[in-house]
Amino acid sequence: MAKKGMGLLFIRGFKFEQIFQVITALGKVWHIEHFTCANCNLPLGTKNFYERDGEAYCEEDYHKIFAPKCAYCNGPIVDKCVTALDLTWHPDHFFCAQCGRPFGDDGFHEKNGKAYCRQDFLDMFAPRCGGCGHPILDNYISALSRHWHPECFVCRDCHQPFGGRSFFDHEGLPYCETHYHAKRGSLCASCQKPITGRCITAMGKKFHPEHFVCAFCLKQLNKGTFKEQNDKPYCHPCFVKLFG
Template sequence: MEEAQELLHCSACLTRIDGRAMKAGDKYWHDEHFLCSVCGIRLKDTKVYLKNQELFCENDYKKFVPRCASCSGFILKDCIRAMNQTFHPEHFHCFSCQTPFKDGEGFHEFKNSPYCKNCYIERACEKCHGCCRPITDTAMKAMNNSWHGACFRCKECGVSFEGKKNFYSVEGEAVCGECIGTIE
């Protein structure tokens, strides 16, 4: 019975390997045929990468394998492309709270970073001068500030100016027409 080693064949020259066999993936090579398929460097003592049955040194491998913008590791399986960058799926998460984006869940881009909906709203939306919460729909501009329509009210009677009503600025605060007569 032959020894298992004698059955090994070199993936490069296809002849039997009698001496030392180099292994990558489930393939074997002669020591002297264990070379980078691009630059020909011997891979014996360096990192070896295998793709489509071809051997690569790290330098050549990284030319066509995307790297994760988050951990800078090679992306060998699933790759997420977003914002002209590539990510491991598990490393594509909200820039602020680190929550990974689930499948099919959209992300929101702000200043070239991905954010979950909540963090995006927190960062990118204008804050209401009345209640200090983000304004996710149309902001109302008045008195050099932004407001939720419902938060912009008469300081005296609390009526909302949303829509139509005129207001008057009294010491930097909005007052409605009815109330203006009562203030002197």
């Protein structure tokens, strides 16, 4: 800590007059010209000085040698100090590494030895939702090699949640069973339900075998034994009866 020279002592001889100026410091008495900074050797006089291991230092050299250094400017810290990331900083030099703004009430977040404000940290490093693209801050679902907000993990077409049911992957996106088969063209043209087994392809559409029936008598048809009229299939007798 800084200390002051304790004063001057004047001594007068009996037959001759001589004045000696001395300083009392560090528990000793010094000629004023001999009480110097241990580093720069400049006289300290009666100025404030700092003591370290029994030696005196001028204020500038003491801070230069012994004060903690700011991790940003490398200058000595002589007043308030911020300790973070195992380093010391001037308070006004500890700011977001991305935007340069000082940290607010949210504090800071660390990544690779750098400090970031909450917004920049989330923008740069938080996982992005595969649905909305925004940062994920809390619970998430991991699926299709991506992370999702729970409310964003829904069918891409109807936007209905899966609610514990299976989902189907089409080109890296989740779909309910109905819209998955719609994307793949495997919905029955009659009942609009997915076709997961045998199917009949006719009139550019797909049908469950039991749903490919005559539009008039509802008799089940085979692919090669029907007639088409107005985009509807008919058995041969019904076609003749209705259309000649």
